[in-house]
Every structure is written in structure tokens, then in C-alpha cells.
Amino acid sequence: MGNYYQQDIETMAPEGLRAIQSERLLKQVRHAYDNVAYYREMMDKKGVSPDDIKSLDDLHKLPFLTKADLREAYPYGLLAKPLSECVRIQSTSGTTGKRVVVFYTAHDVDIWEQCCARAIMAVGGTKEDVVQVCYGYGLFTGGAGLHGGSHKVGSLTLPMSSGNTERQIQFMQDLGSTIICCTPSYAAYIGETLKEMGISPDDIQLKAGIFGAEPWTEEMRRDVEKSLGLKAYDIYGLTEMCGPGVAFECEAQGGMHINEDYFIPEIIDPDTGEVLPEGAKGELVFTTLDKEAFPLLRYRTRDICVLHREKCACGRTLIKMAKPMGRSDDMLIIRGVNVFPSQIETVLLEQGYTPNYRIEVDRAGNNDTLDIYVELTSEQFSDTVRAIEQKEKQLAAAMKTMLGINPKMHLVPPKSIARSEGKAVRVVDKRKLHD
Numbered sequence: 001m002g003n004y005y006q007q008d009i010e011t012m013a014p015e016g017l018r019a020i021q022s023e024r025l026l027k028q029v030r031h032a033y034d035n036v037a038y039y040r041e042m043m044d045k046k047g048v049s050p051d052d053i054k055s056l057d058d059l060h061k062l063p064f065l066t067k068a069d070l071r072e073a074y075p076y077g078l079l080a081k082p083l084s085e086c087v088r089i090q091s092t093s094g095t096t097g098k099r100v101v102v103f104y105t106a107h108d109v110d111i112w113e114q115c116c117a118r119a120i121m122a123v124g125g126t127k128e129d130v131v132q133v134c135y136g137y138g139l140f141t142g143g144a145g146l147h148g149g150s151h152k153v154g155s156l157t158l159p160m161s162s163g164n165t166e167r168q169i170q171f172m173q174d175l176g177s178t179i180i181c182c183t184p185s186y187a188a189y190i191g192e193t194l195k196e197m198g199i200s201p202d203d204i205q206l207k208a209g210i211f212g213a214e215p216w217t218e219e220m221r222r223d224v225e226k227s228l229g230l231k232a233y234d235i236y237g238l239t240e241m242c243g244p245g246v247a248f249e250c251e252a253q254g255g256m257h258i259n260e261d262y263f264i265p266e267i268i269d270p271d272t273g274e275v276l277p278e279g280a281k282g283e284l285v286f287t288t289l290d291k292e293a294f295p296l297l298r299y300r301t302r303d304i305c306v307l308h309r310e311k312c313a314c315g316r317t318l319i320k321m322a323k324p325m326g327r328s329d330d331m332l333i334i335r336g337v338n339v340f341p342s343q344i345e346t347v348l349l350e351q352g353y354t355p356n357y358r359i360e361v362d363r364a365g366n367n368d369t370l371d372i373y374v375e376l377t378s379e380q381f382s383d384t385v386r387a388i389e390q391k392e393k394q395l396a397a398a399m400k401t402m403l404g405i406n407p408k409m410h411l412v413p414p415k416s417i418a419r420s421e422g423k424a425v426r427v428v429d430k431r432k433l434h435d
């Protein structure tokens with residue numbers, strides 16, 4: 001049978017799981033209502049009180065919560081525990097505006113790490129393993145989450161963080177890393193670098209990779225499995241819920257099991273808010289079940305997805321989510337970083353450019369590329385080629401500061417970017433991720 005961190009929960013009969021969910025839901029709703037004025041107002045406005053929530057079947061009565069609510073309530077407006085009981089803050093990968101900041105008590109960190117431990121054990125991890133964590137450490141949840149999970153499993157944890165690829169490879173070789181955790185695009189880059197360095201996948205010990213935080217295809221899975229000589233598994237999560245580990249893939253490599261004892265998933269029609277039946281495609285919504293500091297009820301993730309409950313070869317009974325198929329808002333995820341077109345527009349306007357621009361996102365090999373085309377006015381365009389190149393450099397640097405990633409800037413002649421009479425299509429995402 002499989003390798004589990006908490007076999008009783010992971011393989012529990014559906015009725016047992018529903019009972020746990022119902023019991024926890026009532027407590028979570030009561031906790032949010034009693035301790036968070038923001039929730040109290042939202043629920044009062046909708047005419048629903050904690051007493052109306054008697055079981056899972058009443059979940060739909062609760063109002064939805066959105067990222068806009070999180071921004072409005074920033075930083076403490078959704079906090080359900082005194083700060084003195086909180087031990088950690090993490091934040092989303094966007095770098096501007098009001099970031100989403102989430103708080104954890106020691107208990108919250110513990111359940112998050114349990115979720116990540118389940119993910120590591122689901123790919124065969126044990127205390128004999130050497131787990132190289134190359135997700136970023138810091139405010140981003142990737143590093144901290146997998147790090148904590150690896151500790152819980154008892155594996156030897158290499159807290160590498162991202163970047164410095166040759167050093168990653170050196171450690172991988174010298175310390176015999178067996179499991180690697182990073183974004184799929186970084187995994188692909190490590191694979192390319194290995195090849196350039198003349199190192200064969202047979203010369204390293206990796207057996208499994210836990211890749212997530214951005215969308216990736218089955219083609220990419222095959223590529224990375226070959227270039228790194230491992231089995232590649234998906235992991236999903238979002239800062240608001242805890243970070244990575246909301247859902248994880250098992251040996252069946254066919255969708256991610258959601259940790260339903262901690263998060264209730266729903267699929268809704270993003271336009272009407274109507275709850276859709278299992279198997280339907282729509283927006284994923286989560287309700288936390290055991291959060292102390294930052295309980296979130298019916299939080300709209302904006303990820304478009306499908307849920308299916310099926311008998312899984314791994315023995316787990318937890319419902320599965322398919323790879324997210326895109327987002328219902330305009331956030332782009334480029335090299336694992338959340339980028340909003342509005343941030344790009346802000347920089348352009350600040351630097352004295354027109355808002356006539358086109359953002360092109362593509363993939364070269366397995367790496368995301370970001371090209372930004374910006375129209376110059378006739379006056380700006382009369383500069384020398386050298387001066388224009390200089391401006392492209394300056395603008396790229398300003399973008400890097402705003403976005404955290406480096407775009408390629410193209411300053412183009414006046415009127416060369418198509419105008420639109422309806423909604424402007426400013427973003428062209430050429431990555432063939434969802435076919």
C-alpha cells in the first residue's frame with residue numbers, strides 16, 4: 001500500500017470525512033463571526049448567522065470572500081486572534097499595491113506543515129530522503145511550506161531557496177538529494193543547466209520532484225522527468241489558504257488530492273456564483289476548516305478547475321482537483337511570480353509613456369518570456385537609436401523593480417500597436433498551457 005503521513009485521514013471513508021468537515025465548519029464559522037468584525041458585517045448583511053450553519057449542506061448560505069476583501073481588510077481586518085498569539089506572516093508573490101498578508105498561529109503553521117508532509121510522503125518520501133527545497137524562502141510560502149513538511153517527515157532538508165543553479169547542482173551531487181521541490185519552470189532550467197554542464201541524469205540521485213505554484217503541462221512533466229531523471233508531481237496551494245499543500249499529487253500522477261479535512265472545495269460559476277455539480281468546470285472556492293489566525297470562508301481563488309472524486313490507485317479517498325486551467329481574473333503567473341497588467345501600466349505611465357502597450361508572454365523551451373511593446377509618441381520616436389535603446393534599458397529596470405522579474409522592452413513607432421473599439425486586448429499569452 002501507499003506511503004502516507006496520516007493514513008487514517010487520507011484514506012478515510014467519505015462519510016467519516018463529511019462528519020469531520022461538518023463539525024469543523026460549524027466551529028470555524030462561529031470563530032470567524034465572533035472574532036472578526038468584517039465577517040460579522042458581511043454575514044449580517046446577507047442575513048445569515050452562525051446558527052444557520054448546521055452542516056455542510058448549509059455552506060452555500062455564506063457570502064463569498066474575494067481578494068478585494070483581503071485588500072480592503074489589509075493588514076489586520078481579517079485577523080481572528082490577537083497578534084500576540086500569531087507566530088508567522090507570509091505574503092503573496094505580487095510586489096506592489098497592497099499585498100495580501102496572512103497570519104499563522106503555531107497551530108496554523110503545524111497544519112500547513114502536515115499538509116506538505118502528506119505531499120512529500122505521497123511521492124514516496126521517507127526519513128531516508130534528502131529533500132532539496134529550491135522554492136524561494138521569505139515571504140513567499142513555497143520555501144517555508146515544503147521545508148516544514150520535510151522536517152515533519154524527518155527527511156534531511158536542504159534549504160537552498162531559488163537561484164544559483166550551479167550551486168544547486170553541486171549540492172545535489174555532493175549530498176545526494178533524492179527529492180527536489182521548486183517551480184516546474186525552474187526544474188526545467190535546472191535540467192537544461194545539467195545538460196550544459198555535461199552531467200547525465202544518471203549521475204544524480206533525484207527520484208521525485210514536487211513542482212507547483214504555476215501552471216504547467218503534461219509535456220513539461222515528461223521533459224522534466226527526462227532531463228532530471230525523476231518522477232514529477234504537481235502541488236497546488238495559495239497563500240490565502242496557507243501556501244503549498246492545499247492539494248498534492250500522488251503516485252497515480254492524475255490530479256491532486258485536496259486536504260479536505262482542512263479545506264472544503266466548491267466549484268462555482270464565476271459569473272453567477274451558483275454552485276456547480278461535481279465534474280463541472282468553474283471557479284474553485286475554498287473554506288478553511290481549522291484555521292485560528294486567518295479563517296477564510298468561501299474564498300474565491302479565481303482558479304478555473306474541475307473536481308472529481310474517484311477511487312485512486314494510491315488508496316487515498318480525498319477528492320481530486322485537475323490542474324487549474326487558467327484564472328478568471330487577469331493575473332499572469334510568469335516564472336512563478338504573480339504579475340498584473342495593471343502594474344505594468346502603472347510603470348509606463350509613471351515613466352512618461354503612453355498607455356499603448358502590448359504584453360506578450362510566451363515560453364522558450366520551458367522558460368516563460370515576457371516581452372512588453374510600448375508605443376512612442378512621434379516626439380519620443382525622433383530620438384537616436386542609441387537613446388531609444390538606453391530608454392528600453394531604463395524602463396526594463398523600472399519594470400524589474402515593480403514586478404520582480406525582468407521583461408524585454410521594445411519601444412516601437414507611433415501608431416504601431418492596434419487599437420481596439422471594445423475591450424482592449426493588451427495581454428497575449430502564447431503559452432500553450434491548457435490544451
Ligand code: DLL
Pocket residue numbers: 092093135141142211212213214215216234235236237238239240243244245301303323324327333338
Ligand atoms: O504559489 C503557493 C505554492 C507554492 C503552491 C509552492 C505550490 C508550490 P501564491 O503565490 O499565493 O501561492 O499563488 C497562488 O498560484 O491561485 C494558482 O493560480 C497558482 N498555482 C499554485 N499552484 C499551482 C499549480 C503559491 N500546481 C496561485 N498549478 C494559485 C497551477 C498553480 N497553478
